[in-house]
Amino acid sequence: MERQAKSKRRARFDARVYTLCRQIPEGHVTTYGWIASAIDPPLGMEPFAYDRIKARWVGYAMARCPEDVPWHRVINSKGGLSLRPGHEHQKALLEDEGVRFTASGKVNLKQYGWKPS
C-alpha cells in the first residue's frame, strides 16, 4: 500500500479517536478498546486483524494527542492506569473529577465507564 495512503488512513483514524475522547463526560472513563470498537476498521483490513491491533492504534494516537483532548479519561481494559510518564498526574486529574480508585489503584469500569456511541 502506498505510503501516503497509509498515513492518510491513520490520520483519519487518529481524528476519530480524538473526537470520541472529547465526548467522554467529566467524571467518567473509557478504555482503548472501547474507543477502537467505535471506529470502523480501515478499508482493506480484515476485521479479525483489526480486533487484534486496534487498541494499540488508539494508544499510538493518544501518545500524540492534541492539548484539548482529555487523555486522562482513557485507561486500559483492566481499569488501571497505563505505565507512562505523568500517570500520577492522571490519577489526580480523575480524582478531581470525582472518580474513585480502589485500594489497588484501579477504577471500577462498571461504575465510571463510558462507552462511545
Place this chain on the structure above:
DNA sequence: GGCATGACAAAGG
C-alpha cells in the same frame, strides 16, 4: 533499510 520498542487486549497456562 533492518531491528527493537511501545499510553493495548484477549486468550491460554
Place this chain on the structure above:
DNA sequence: CCCTTTGCCATGC
C-alpha cells in the same frame, strides 16, 4: 491473579 503469546502499525536509531 500473574505471566506469555499473538496480532501487526508507526517511530526512532
